[in-house]
Amino acid sequence: MEGFEMATGRSVTAEMVTSRQTQEVQGQIIMAKKFPRDYVASCNRIMQACQRKGLAEKAMYEYPRGGTKVVGPSIRLAEALAQNWGNMSFGIVELEQKAGESQVMAYAWDLETNTRQEKIFSVPHIRSTKKGNVPLTDPRDIYEMVANQGARRLRACILGVIPGDVVEDAAEQCNQTLIKCMQEHTRNKDMHNDKSNPTNNENSVEYLVNDMAALFEKEFSVPLEAIEKYIGCKASAFSMNDLVRLKRVYTSLKDGMAKCEEVFGLPGAEKKEAQDAFAGKENKVKKEEKSSGGQQELNLEGGSDAEAK
Numbered sequence: 001m002e003g004f005e006m007a008t009g010r011s012v013t014a015e016m017v018t019s020r021q022t023q024e025v026q027g028q029i030i031m032a033k034k035f036p037r038d039y040v041a042s043c044n045r046i047m048q049a050c051q052r053k054g055l056a057e058k059a060m061y062e063y064p065r066g067g068t069k070v071v072g073p074s075i076r077l078a079e080a081l082a083q084n085w086g087n088m089s090f091g092i093v094e095l096e097q098k099a100g101e102s103q104v105m106a107y108a109w110d111l112e113t114n115t116r117q118e119k120i121f122s123v124p125h126i127r128s129t130k131k132g133n134v135p136l137t138d139p140r141d142i143y144e145m146v147a148n149q150g151a152r153r154l155r156a157c158i159l160g161v162i163p164g165d166v167v168e169d170a171a172e173q174c175n176q177t178l179i180k181c182m183q184e185h186t187r188n189k190d191m192h193n194d195k196s197n198p199t200n201n202e203n204s205v206e207y208l209v210n211d212m213a214a215l216f217e218k219e220f221s222v223p224l225e226a227i228e229k230y231i232g233c234k235a236s237a238f239s240m241n242d243l244v245r246l247k248r249v250y251t252s253l254k255d256g257m258a259k260c261e262e263v264f265g266l267p268g269a270e271k272k273e274a275q276d277a278f279a280g281k282e283n284k285v286k287k288e289e290k291s292s293g294g295q296q297e298l299n300l301e302g303g304s305d306a307e308a309k
Contacts, residue, residue, distance in 0.1 A: 037112060045084040061251050064258075077171070106121075106150050107157055129143070220260050229266055
């Protein structure tokens with residue numbers, strides 16, 4: 001009798017959770033239909049967001065694959081697009097966790113047009129190292145692994161929902177913002193230089209090249225020679241566009257999209273400190289129980305947005 005009561009209690013709880021979730025989704029759809037997005041305003045918000053230096057620096061990634069260069073929007077830019085596009089729900093949900101792996105779903109849903117992209121995948125609780133595979137047992141390590149693996153799928157889902165021309169315009173705006181910020185940076189340094197001293201009258205791009213080279217050396221132990229080989233010319237011939245490319249490579253390495261040995265061909269190169277794809281957002285990420293069966297959602301800031309004007 002006691003077991004029957006416990007089973008009944010779990011069933012009632014599950015039904016209540018399911019009912020609440022259904023009502024929330026219906027409410028979001030109704031609000032999206034009642035307050036449809038203003039496409040011009042949404043695009044303007046996206047362009048304004050892409051004019052921020054902080055976003056522009058992390059907006060794009062680049063890494064080599066199969067003799068070609070893979071370039072695209074990062075998870076940071078994808079999040080900004082979804083947040084400013086409006087009337088969207090997106091996130092990562094851990095559907096099930098069993099011995100040795102997690103079943104995870106990444107999704108992006110345009111509530112206004114009812115366009116939805118989702119990807120369901122398995123995340124083994126294993127971290128690959130140079131010494132072999134290491135099983136993960138700590139809940140925090142497992143959570144970070146799921147977040148890392150889910151970030152790439154979430155990015156793909158968001159980019160599959162938002163119109164391609166909007167994504168392209170945002171990427172171009174981020175590139176222009178980066179170039180503008182770098183030019184302002186060099187002008188500020190020129191103002192502090194003594195122009196009468198020829199040793200201080202350096203090419204403005206060289207300042208940024210030296211700063212970038214020092215950053216790669218400090219965080220990834222990548223020498224300037226390897227950077228020159230990747231770009232295809234000496235550092236003294238680098239252009240602003242080359243520096244933008246290096247910013248993309250830096251973002252790829254920080255977000256775990258690529259490894260130093262893959263990008264620069266350095267067998268001994270290794271990132272000094274592991275960073276997950278949600279680094280810096282730890283305080284904004286939380287776990288939420290989705291049902292009594294153990295389903296939980298990894299909510300991102302702005303993960304659900306129903307515009308109301």
